[in-house]
Amino acid sequence: MSIELKGVRKRYGSVEVVKGVDITVEDGQFLVLLGPSGCGKTTLLRMMAGLETVTEGKVYITDEDVTDVLPKYRDIAMVFQSYALYPHMTVAENIGYPLLLRKTEESAKQKAIVEAAEKVHLEPYLDRYPRQLSGGQRQRVALARAMVRRPRLFLMDEPLSNLDAKLRGHMRAELKHLQKKLGVTTVYVTHDQIEAMTLADKVAVIHNGVIQQLDTPRNIYNDPANLFVAGFVGSPQMNMIRGVIQNGRFSSVAADVHCQTMQDHSDAVMGVRPEDLTIITDTQSSQIGTIKARIYSLELTGDETIVTCSIEDKVEQAQIVVRMPPDYEEQIDAPVEIAITSERIFFFDDEQGSRLRDNSEQALVNDTAMSAMS
Ligand SMILES: Nc1ncnc2c1ncn2[C@@H]1O[C@H](COP(=O)(O)OP(=O)(O)O)[C@@H](O)[C@H]1O
Numbered sequence: 496m497s498i499e500l501k502g503v504r505k506r507y508g509s510v511e512v513v514k515g516v517d518i519t520v521e522d523g524q525f526l527v528l529l530g531p532s533g534c535g536k537t538t539l540l541r542m543m544a545g546l547e548t549v550t551e552g553k554v555y556i557t558d559e560d561v562t563d564v565l566p567k568y569r570d571i572a573m574v575f576q577s578y579a580l581y582p583h584m585t586v587a588e589n590i591g592y593p594l595l596l597r598k599t600e601e602s603a604k605q606k607a608i609v610e611a612a613e614k615v616h617l618e619p620y621l622d623r624y625p626r627q628l629s630g631g632q633r634q635r636v637a638l639a640r641a642m643v644r645r646p647r648l649f650l651m652d653e654p655l656s657n658l659d660a661k662l663r664g665h666m667r668a669e670l671k672h673l674q675k676k677l678g679v680t681t682v683y684v685t686h687d688q689i690e691a692m693t694l695a696d697k698v699a700v701i702h703n704g705v706i707q708q709l710d711t712p713r714n715i716y717n718d719p720a721n722l723f724v725a726g727f728v729g730s731p732q733m734n735m736i737r738g739v740i741q742n743g744r745f746s747s748v749a750a751d752v753h754c755q756t757m758q759d760h761s762d763a764v765m766g767v768r769p770e771d772l773t774i775i776t777d778t779q780s781s782q783i784g785t786i787k788a789r790i791y792s793l794e795l796t797g798d799e800t801i802v803t804c805s806i807e808d809k810v811e812q813a814q815i816v817v818r819m820p821p822d823y824e825e826q827i828d829a830p831v832e833i834a835i836t837s838e839r840i841f842f843f844d845d846e847q848g849s850r851l852r853d854n855s856e857q858a859l860v861n862d863t864a865m866s867a868m869s
């Protein structure tokens with residue numbers, strides 16, 4: 496089952512919180528809506544479910560216009576941030592409730608309940624009541640209740656947000672496995688970029704009610720459409736340095752980088768990820784470019800050292816982060832030279848945040864636009 500939004504807008508009074516969104520989720524696809532709190536993710540999901548009216552635009556489920564169709568006729572299972580369990584029912588009764596409504600035969604119902612409980616590790620708790628469970632356990636009951644329904648469409652709103660880190664990792668893997676096995680079209684809302692990148696076939700990055708980029712996780716990471724996407728996805732975050740592009744070089748107070756194919760631009764931001772940088776010694780050099788910095792802090796995470804350095808940017812004092820091997824050591828405040836080790840450098844307009852593409856890329860983008868129009 497596919498779901499599609501066309502030109503969807505949502506206004507509360509005079510405030511527009513969803514500003515013209517087009518999304519198509521193909522049958523069996525796992526789409527993640529990713530963005531900061533308040534960007535309109537929950538509103539979008541509720542409009543898909545029919546729980547919220549659409550101010551403008553259309554919602555289609557498998558080509559049928561369901562914009563004004565009630566939620567109960569949409570064959571959708573939802574899991575919310577707040578999991579709304581029935582307090583007077585046990586875990587088993589809560590999980591089995593959708594099957595009770597469908598008048599499923601008793602032994603088949605019991606089997607489905609146990610199966611779903613196993614998937615979310617709740618078998619020992621089937622006889623308990625919601626008040627006797629932790630927040631994370633309650634959330635898993637809500638997940639299991641959505642699973643037993645075998646719906647044609649899953650809509651999930653931050654369903655793992657109340658779980659501790661270890662369980663969240665485990666449930667992430669379970670969810671992905673299950674979704675692929677059942678082949679149920681899924682739309683999943685999160686503000687957690689790691690969750691988005693690991694779960695999704697496609698990610699829609701949203702900011703202020705507008706889709707910034709709708710793409711595969713790989714392309715979102717390797718080819719961000721603008722400064723917002725570049726900064727939102729990746730941990731530690733992409734480094735941003737303000738400077739000037741002139742005669743095929745990006746220069747700032749501390750940085751000097753080759754970018755032969757880029758056009759001159761006076762208010763540019765260069766973006767480079769921490770894994771594409773390394774701190775070098777006096778005898779080493781970089782073909783691509785270097786940045787002069789001072790060590791600010793070192794954090795050993797186990798398999799690597801996250802090195803934060805301070806630099807002078809065109810505008811202000813800034814920080815940049817470099818991923819180094821676990822045995823890297825240096826004194827705080829020591830001057831260092833950072834080399835760029837990969838061609839994966841991005842340029843943006845400082846004011847608009849739009850991506851500045853080099854001449855060859857620009858030609859490619861125009862080609863694609865032309866063929867999309869023809
Ligand atoms: N019922 C409502 N009335 C007025 N404003 C609302 C209502 N629901 C949500 N909003 C506003 O719409 C914006 C988007 O909210 P929401 O979709 O919940 O964001 P997200 O899920 O991305 O955090 C927020 O600014 C929120 O305050």
Ligand SMILES: [Mg+2]
Binds near residue numbers: 537538652
């Ligand atoms: Mg929300």
